[in-house]
Amino acid sequence: MSSAAALSPTPFGRLLTAMVTPFDLEGHVDLALAGRLARYLVEEGSDGLVVCGTTGESPTLTWKEQHQLLETVRQAVGSGVKVLAGTGSNSTAEAVEATSQAAAAGADGALVVVPYYNKPPQEGLEAHFQAVAAAAPDLPLMLYNIPGRTGCSISPKTVSRLMQYRNVVSLKAASGSTDEVTQLRMECGSRLAVYSGDDGLLLPMLAVGAVGVVSVASHLVGRRLKAMIDAYLSGQVAIALDHHEKLQPLFKALFMTTNPIPVKAALELSGWPVGSPRSPLLPLNPAMHDSLSKTLLALRQT
Template identity: 35%
Template sequence: MAIFTGAGVALVTPFHEDGSVNFDKLDELIDYHCENGTDSLIICGTTGESSTLSEEEHMECIKFAVERTKKRLPVIAGTGSNATYTTIDMSKEAVEYGVDGLLIVTPYYNKATQKGLAAHYKAVAEEAKAPIIMYSVASRTGLNIAPETAAELIRDVDNIVGIKEASGNIAQVAKIMYLTDGKADLYSGNDDQIVPLLSLGGKGVISVLSNVAPKETHDICAKFFAGDVKGACELQLKAIPLIEQLFCEVNPIPVKKAVNLMGMECGGLRMPLTEISPEHEKSLAQAMKDFGIKLA
């Protein structure tokens, strides 16, 4: 059984003015998503600025999310690192806190071979006894999970259950599903490709868009699963202008601004990320209004 189906939010991490994690605001965000149709909470992923969190902050956020969600939604923790043993340590700790699953990005910078990549995931899975979703996003990590490697791991390792696919390569996604007989728990890592990946047997999306449009992102998936493919497509296409603006600068710069424009007051970004340009902020705000999102 999949960890979740539908739209999981790749949650932003709110900060105080001094740059520390704002746990009161994180609590509000968790309630917001529990009450507005989100199907799963992904904490400390790319959108959560995990690469700029200390390990202590990282684990505090994960523990806090599990405690405050109170089983209202599945909680998936991003525990990937460029070091296998660091990934193992964080993953084991997250499992102790009670997460429902782990999202583990390919090791960045090292650029392992496919053999090394398989060894990395197998080592983590052996130590961290929770369902694992691999995360393939070569545009950030410089490392793609080949379909054959993904299929081998999903086939041979019981607790490696699926993959978040953000390659943008539909042919690659189709091959993964072919090689696993459609049994991989496939999640779109691109908000503009939710319906295409669902059509290949996907379980849902791990979404940036859900931060600002949780109900609509949920509905794209729910309509598709209910057989209303036309309705799902209409919602997907309606969201394209907004999705484009949410990625007009590197994620999570625009989405952090977007949640602040909605009045959620999640603070700024940690360097080396900097605030969105005035021109992009203006076009982002317009796209949000056009989509029907109320600004503060």
């Protein structure tokens, strides 16, 4: 396909927050707090919210909990905000069922991760996503490529073939390379909306054709991320670069260990009692907690 430098559509807006899942002191999902957090994130600039993704600890949530979270967030923010449900699985049958249920529950889209652990070949990945796309033909899909977690990577050529399904509209690129965006655009053209899966790569990915970000840092600096995106899109590159550089310490701090351990600690430090991650993840250790606290304090002074 042509790699003409046309701008891609923005099916879910530009700034999406990959929401944490709040837990109470007993480790149960705190639905009331999830609703309040969802509204706050929208007030702070998020165009859309992703529930039950990596940051939302989907591997340790039951399907019932995931369905309840989707319904809660959908109701909390209303119809003017895009709400995506994480529906991926390493079982095609489970991913098909979860995606169908998300569509029925009023999701605006589904984030569907590359199957993890199984390490399927490209033909297997294609068949997996074909089944998911066919199961909910009216639900826009964001494919999710994160090889560091899944053990394999979907190729741009495979994505291009999947675009025969009209609901395959976007991809979250979390391979850690801006080249992924370029290769996707060269294979798929501008119809595919590529979102950065890494806050620290948002600005360089915008420069090579990404349309926005699925963000972790927006739990804390949503307005500043939105300002960076707006500045870049309006041609104020120096201002965008200034935001990018000032936010780098936070971006790095939020991935000093496995996500979402640091962001949950950062939210607790910011007055949001979202609880500890579920086992096998653990709370942030004291040394990292102290470092994160200092990073947040310094950020407030910039």
